[in-house]
Amino acid sequence: MGLARTLAVRAATLVVLLFIVLFVISFALAGPASKILKDEIMMETKSIIMNLMLHGHYNSTQIQQLQTQIMTELESAYGLNKPPAIRTLYIMYNMIVFNWGYSYFPSEYGNVGGGKVVDIILSALPGTILLDTFGILLSAFIGIEIGLRSALKYGSKSDRAVMYYAALANGIPQWWLGIVMLLIFSFYLAQMHSPISFPTGGIISPKYYELWLTDPVKVFTIPQAVLDLLWHFTLPLITVLIINIGSWAYFARTVVLNISQEDFVTFAKIKGLPENHVVNRYILRPAAPSILTSIFITIPFIIFGGFLVTEMVFHWWGLGYVYNIAIVGSPTPDLPVVVALTYASTLLYIVIIFIMEIVYIMLDPRLRE
Amino acid sequence: MSMAKKQREFRILGMTPSEITKEFFSSSTGKISAALFIILVVVSMYALIVLPPNFASVWNNPKYWQLNPQYAPPAWINSLIGPVYSPQVYVHDYTYAVQQQNGVTYITVTFNVNYEYDKPWSEIFIVINNPAIYSMPQPPVLSVTVYRPDGSKITLGPLPINSRVTTFGVASEVISQVNLFYNEEYHVSSIVPTGSSATPYIFYTINNGKLTPLKGTYKFDFVFYVFSQNSSVINRNNLEIVLQGQTYGLMGTDNEGHDLWLGLLAGFPIDLAVGLLSALIIVVIAVIIGIVAGFYGGLTDESLMRLTDFVILLPAFPLLIVFSVLFGWSIWDAVIFLAIVSWGASARIIRAMIMQIRSAQYIESAVIAGASRMWILRNHILPQIIPYILYLLVTNVPGAILTLASINFLGLAGSEYPTWGMLLYYADEFGALTSGYWWWVIPPGLLVAFVAVVFILTAMASEPVVNPRLRYG
Numbered sequence: 126m127g128l129a130r131t132l133a134v135r136a137a138t139l140v141v142l143l144f145i146v147l148f149v150i151s152f153a154l155a156g157p158a159s160k161i162l163k164d165e166i167m168m169e170t171k172s173i174i175m176n177l178m179l180h181g182h183y184n185s186t187q188i189q190q191l192q193t194q195i196m197t198e199l200e201s202a203y204g205l206n207k208p209p210a211i212r213t214l215y216i217m218y219n220m221i222v223f224n225w226g227y228s229y230f231p232s233e234y235g236n237v238g239g240g241k242v243v244d245i246i247l248s249a250l251p252g253t254i255l256l257d258t259f260g261i262l263l264s265a266f267i268g269i270e271i272g273l274r275s276a277l278k279y280g281s282k283s284d285r286a287v288m289y290y291a292a293l294a295n296g297i298p299q300w301w302l303g304i305v306m307l308l309i310f311s312f313y314l315a316q317m318h319s320p321i322s323f324p325t326g327g328i329i330s331p332k333y334y335e336l337w338l339t340d341p342v343k344v345f346t347i348p349q350a351v352l353d354l355l356w357h358f359t360l361p362l363i364t365v366l367i368i369n370i371g372s373w374a375y376f377a378r379t380v381v382l383n384i385s386q387e388d389f390v391t392f393a394k395i396k397g398l399p400e401n402h403v404v405n406r407y408i409l410r411p412a413a414p415s416i417l418t419s420i421f422i423t424i425p426f427i428i429f430g431g432f433l434v435t436e437m438v439f440h441w442w443g444l445g446y447v448y449n450i451a452i453v454g455s456p457t458p459d460l461p462v463v464v465a466l467t468y469a470s471t472l473l474y475i476v477i478i479f480i481m482e483i484v485y486i487m488l489d490p491r492l493r494e
Numbered sequence: 495m496s497m498a499k500k501q502r503e504f505r506i507l508g509m510t511p512s513e514i515t516k517e518f519f520s521s522s523t524g525k526i527s528a529a530l531f532i533i534l535v536v537v538s539m540y541a542l543i544v545l546p547p548n549f550a551s552v553w554n555n556p557k558y559w560q561l562n563p564q565y566a567p568p569a570w571i572n573s574l575i576g577p578v579y580s581p582q583v584y585v586h587d588y589t590y591a592v593q594q595q596n597g598v599t600y601i602t603v604t605f606n607v608n609y610e611y612d613k614p615w616s617e618i619f620i621v622i623n624n625p626a627i628y629s630m631p632q633p634p635v636l637s638v639t640v641y642r643p644d645g646s647k648i649t650l651g652p653l654p655i656n657s658r659v660t661t662f663g664v665a666s667e668v669i670s671q672v673n674l675f676y677n678e679e680y681h682v683s684s685i686v687p688t689g690s691s692a693t694p695y696i697f698y699t700i701n702n703g704k705l706t707p708l709k710g711t712y713k714f715d716f717v718f719y720v721f722s723q724n725s726s727v728i729n730r731n732n733l734e735i736v737l738q739g740q741t742y743g744l745m746g747t748d749n750e751g752h753d754l755w756l757g758l759l760a761g762f763p764i765d766l767a768v769g770l771l772s773a774l775i776i777v778v779i780a781v782i783i784g785i786v787a788g789f790y791g792g793l794t795d796e797s798l799m800r801l802t803d804f805v806i807l808l809p810a811f812p813l814l815i816v817f818s819v820l821f822g823w824s825i826w827d828a829v830i831f832l833a834i835v836s837w838g839a840s841a842r843i844i845r846a847m848i849m850q851i852r853s854a855q856y857i858e859s860a861v862i863a864g865a866s867r868m869w870i871l872r873n874h875i876l877p878q879i880i881p882y883i884l885y886l887l888v889t890n891v892p893g894a895i896l897t898l899a900s901i902n903f904l905g906l907a908g909s910e911y912p913t914w915g916m917l918l919y920y921a922d923e924f925g926a927l928t929s930g931y932w933w934w935v936i937p938p939g940l941l942v943a944f945v946a947v948v949f950i951l952t953a954m955a956s957e958p959v960v961n962p963r964l965r966y967g
Contacts, residue, residue, distance in 0.1 A: 138800075142807055149813075153820050161820065288523065292954060296946030298896055300903065301918065301939035304927060312930050325928065383961075430811050434900045438922075448815060453905045453923070458819045467809075467816040474809045 128486060135482055139475040146471045147217055150464055155212035159205060165460055166199045169229060225465040230455040234447065234462075237338050242465045245447060251341040252328050253443035255358070256436065257428050260365035265420050267366070268373025273412075275374065276381035277404060287374055294371020300434040303364045307438065310360055323360050326440030329353055337442065361439045368431070376419060380412050387411075414485075421481030425474045444470060509959070514881070517959050524955035530948040538766055541759040549760060550910035553752065560659065561619050562751030565924075566742040567933050572611075580611040582739035590730050601718040601728055603735070609643075610709050613740045614697035618662035620716075621734035622655060626727050634728060635719045636660070640696055643710025648675045648696060655718065655728075663693030672696065693738075746933035749924040754917070758937055761914040765895055765945055768829055768913075772894035775833035776840055777887050781879075783837065784844025788852065789871065799845070806838035811897065818906035825898065828907035832897055840886045847879050885960045889953045892946035899942045914938035 154162065174192055177183065183191065200206050207215065219225070223243055231240025238244020275287040307325060314322035324330075329337050333350045336343055344350045384390065385408050393407045436445030444466060451462035509517065518524045552558050562582070569581050588605035609615075620636065627633065637651035650668050653660065662668060672692040676685040680700035686692045699708035716735070718728050745755040787798040814831060817823060823831070851857065851874065860870050901907045902915025903922070921927075921934040 138803065139807070142804060146808070146813065150816060153817065285522065288954065292523075292947050292950045293943070295950050296892060296896075297943040298899055298903075298939060300900065301935075301942065304918070304922070304935050304939065307927055308930065308932060308935065312927060316930065379957075425809070429809050430897070431900070433811065434903060437904070449904065452815070452819060453919075460819070463816055463819050467812045470812040471809050474812075475807070478807065 131486070132483065136479060139479055143471055143475055147220055147468060148213070150467055151213045151216035151220065152209075154216055154460070154464055156209045159209075159212070161458070162205065162460060163200075165229060165457065166196065166205070168457065169199060170195045220465070220468050226461040228451075228462050229457070229459050233450050233454050233459070235334065235338060242461050245462065246444070246465060246469050248338045249442055249444050249447045251337075252441055253428070253432075253436065253445070256361055256365065256441060256443060257424075257432055259358075259362060260369065260432065261420075261424055261427060263362075264366050264369035265373050268370040269377040269416060271370065272374035272377025273381055273409065276378040276385070277408075279382060279385075284378075287378065291371040291375030291378075294368050295375070297368060298434075299364060299368040299431040300438045302368060303361065303435050303438040306360050306364050324357050326357075326438075328357055328440075328442040330357075357441075361435065361441055364435060364439075365432070369427070373420075377412075377416055380415050380419075381408055384408050384412050384415075418485050421485050422478075424481060425477045428477070429470055429474055514959050518955055521955055521958070523951050527948060527951035527955050530944075531952060534762070534766070534945060534948050537759075538762040541762045545756065545760055549756070553757070553760070553912055554910060556750055559747075559751040559753070561621070561736050561738060562747050562753065563616060563738050563740055563742055564747060564749055564751050565929070565931055565934075566740055566747045566751075567931075568744055568746040569739075569741040570744070571741055577610050578612045579740035580609065580613060580615045580737070582742050583607065583615070583737040585735040585737065588735070597721070599718075599720040599722070601720065603716040603718070603733070604714065605735070606711050606713050607737065608711050609697050609707070611740075612707055614694040614707060615737040615739060617664075617691050617693045617738040619734075619736040619738060620655065620660040620662060621658060621736065622660075622728055623658065623732040623734065624727055627658070628656060630656070630722070630727065632721045634721070637717050637719070638662070639715040639717075641713040641715075642696075642699075642708060643712065644699060644708060646675075646679060648672065652719070661691075663691030668692050676700070745937055746931075748917070748920060748934055752912075754934065754937070757912040757917055758914070758941060760912050761917070761938065761941060762945075764825075764909065764911050764913050765899075765942070768825065768898050769891040769895040769945065769949070772829045772833045772836070772898075773887050773890035775830065776837045776890045776894075777883055779833070779837040780840035780844055780886065781883060783841040785848060785871070785875070787841070788845040788848030789867070789875070795845075799842075802838045802841050802845075804838075805835055806842075808835045810835045811900070814897070814901055815904065815906065818901060823907050825902070825907050825909040825913065828898060828901055829894065832894055836890070836893065840890065843886065844879060844882065847882055848875060851875055851878055881956075881960055885953065885956050888949055888956065891949040895942065895946050895949075914942045 170192055173195055174188060177191065178188065197206070205212070225242035225246070228234060228240045228242055228245060231237075234240070234245050234248075237248045271287060275281075275284040278284050307323075310323045311325045327334075329344070329350065330353050333344060333347075333353060336350070337354075344354065390403065390407045393403045398407075433445030433448060435441075436443040437449035440446055447462065448466055451459040451466065519528065546552060566582075567579065572579060572581070585605050585607070588603050591602045593600040593602070633654045633656035635652040636655050637649070637653075640648045640650065642648070648671065650662075650671050653662070653665050653667060669686050669692045672695050673684055673686055676682045676695070682700055685695055685705075697707060697712070698705050700706070720727060742751075743753050743755050745753070745758055747754060748757075783798055783802065787795040787802075810832065813835070814828060817831060818828060821827070857870060857874055860874065865873075898907070899913070899915035899918075902913050903919050905916075905919045905923070908916055915938075917938040918935060921931065921938075925931075926934045
């Protein structure tokens with residue numbers, strides 16, 4: 126019964142969190158930022174009018190009428206003709222029902238889904254999932270292994286090396302390492318006419334791009350396309366691994382060091398138990414839940430921190446890169462995309478946190494009671 | 495005054511301050527981080543001294559940088575790969591002669607330059623730092639004769655000198671004169687591509703039908719004709735002649751010709767300020783929340799811990815992005831926002847510490863003896879958590895620096911002062927990756943990493959102090 130209650134409280138907290146974030150964004154958009162929205166509407170109207178003038182024959186009064194008509198229609202579509210409080214609720218409602226509107230600059234995203242923001246974001250999810258899953262799981266696996274070994278040899282040369290590596294890996298911005306990797310393994314290798322050089326970015330070659338955006342599962346049925354994807358995947362993955370292995374190693378090392386100082390470990394040693402028995406039974410076992418928790422809890426932070434920016438550097442078709450296009454790739458900030466992305470990220474983020482907490486509770490017997 | 499002073503040893507976490515210092519410096523990380531820290535502080539102070547107080551407006555004034563080459567690698571590149579790129583040259587070593595005849599003043603400026611590079615100077619600038627020049631009814635006129643190493647001679651001009659900076663090679667007279675020279679000498683027509691400067695072609699020759707650099711000593715004769723008795727409008731003090739090179743300074747230049755060395759230096763104080771300010775706010779909030787929660791307990795504790803959980807869960811980075819876009823935040827707004835959403839973990843640590851201290855026997859005795867809460871806080875609790883406060887201060891700096899660098903890299907939350915993240919943003923925008931401008935992308939990222947690593951190492955070295963379990967070996 127206690128477990129169900131804990132989970133219910135947790136779920137409630139997370140839903141409240143989502144609502145607060147949603148409210149704050151919607152309020153910002155409805156109140157202080159509505160001027161930006163108005164400017165955007167003006168721009169959008171102008172581009173529509175330009176199109177009409179290019180393709181049809183209208184006189185100036187007709188154009189004027191059309192402009193005011195489009196303006197008022199757009200303003201009511203964005204709810205700008207309502208008071209801020211109503212507008213906030215209106216934006217919140219649209220967010221919740223996934224009515225995220227249309228991008229101002231659909232061509233910047235390859236016209237995915239005709240510029241529908243939901244479709245743009247959905248098309249970016251597989252890329253993010255691919256990079257984040259492999260990046261985090263592989264780095265955690267390797268990093269924890271390194272951390273355990275280094276903790277058991279506390280104070281040795283290799284332990285010190287691991288520590289300095291961890292300090293560097295924590296201090297180097299992941300996306301900057303990505304830039305350096307691209308410079309070396311893409312630009313300079315190509316410039317030296319090396320037979321092997323990596324792509325300058327992107328998730329897949331242009332000929333498969335269309336397919337990836339519409340039906341990513343189908344890409345995995347074409348062997349050449351899979352190889353091509355892996356080729357594009359190499360540099361981002363290596364970048365992510367170099368940085369994240371260090372953090373995991375340092376983290377695992379600290380946990381194991383803490384536990385190996387516990388009285389029961391000292392006692393086991395005094396009892397004369399064999400060394401690897403002490404390590405496996407008395408140190409690693411109690412360390413495991415603590416390490417796992419941290420993995421689970423940090424995953425959302427890692428994804429929505431460094432990974433986003435790394436995707437931008439590699440033009441990797443994921444949430445981060447879509448953010449990048451919406452902020453700096455477009456002539457003006459593509460507000461519907463930026464706002465929907467933030468909401469989608471928060472949603473995804475709390476879903477991940479909730480799943481991680483369930484897994485954690487299942488792993489830790491003390492919490493199950 | 496014979497009363498014996500009560501000897502009380504000051505101890506924190508069971509250690510005297512000197513023991514703490516000893517513990518910190520006993521590890522190699524402690525020594526290295528202290529050394530790096532000193533370097534960091536010295537460089538930041540140097541930056542504050544070297545950079546003018548109005549550096550932000552200087553940096554954002556394109557005119558200030560117009561004499562510099564754009565996208566130029568550092569000058570020391572030539573010592574690595576041989577004399578390839580011509581360096582930026584400010585001509586100081588010239589002979590200067592004034593003659594007057596029939597109301598016209600002739601100023602003759604002569605100098606030699608030794609050209610031994612593969613890529614010639616891209617432009618010649620004549621700078622007259624005298625506003626009187628702009629408003630003269632008849633501006634002075636410049637004519638230039640270049641004596642080339644192969645014995646040939648190009649005569650260029652006359653050009654009117656009526657602005658502060660005269661860009662020599664883009665004047666149409668100069669272009670047609672250089673074209674004419676190549677036509678007569680080598681029978682090649684229209685050597686200067688449309689829209690380009692003629693200056694580099696002064697340093698070329700045609701060899702086997704191919705354009706090749708003509709190395710050797712060039713003699714330049716500049717003659718200024720000033721059509722008034724007031725010959726002092728141009729004089730030794732206000733005349734500058736600059737050969738724009740293809741390399742520049744210690745760290746090269748960017749798309750606007752900014753001296754990146756200065757940009758990188760400016761990053762030190764601002765990055766430190768950003769990191770320290772945000773860490774300071776985080777720790778202040780964390781200490782207040784932690785003390786109140788841990789000390790009062792009960793419902794206060796419960797609700798504050800709910801709040802803390804909440805703040806920990808906030809997706810800070812996406813929110814920072816969306817607010818920076820919506821409100822056009824500056825870097826300082828971003829710092830404050832980041833601090834307000836980042837204190838959660840630190841508050842938890844402080845609270846846990848206080849809970850632990852609170853349950854100690856001596857606190858109980860103090861309460862029984864009638865000590866007030868404030869007295870206990872001041873005398874028993876605060877001294878014990880000071881090292882933790884310092885530790886948290888150090889651990890919160892790198893996160894702030896890295897996040898701010900990331901948001902700057904997206905072109906958001908900028909400042910007038912150049913930051914390393916902004917340098918990287920412009921580098922990415924202006925094709926540093928596709929054109930290989932390594933000097934524009936490697937140093938800023940290295941410096942971000944350097945500052946972050948200094949603080950991370952300091953935190954690592956202080957871990958044995960704050961975590962007694964790591965105090966062995």
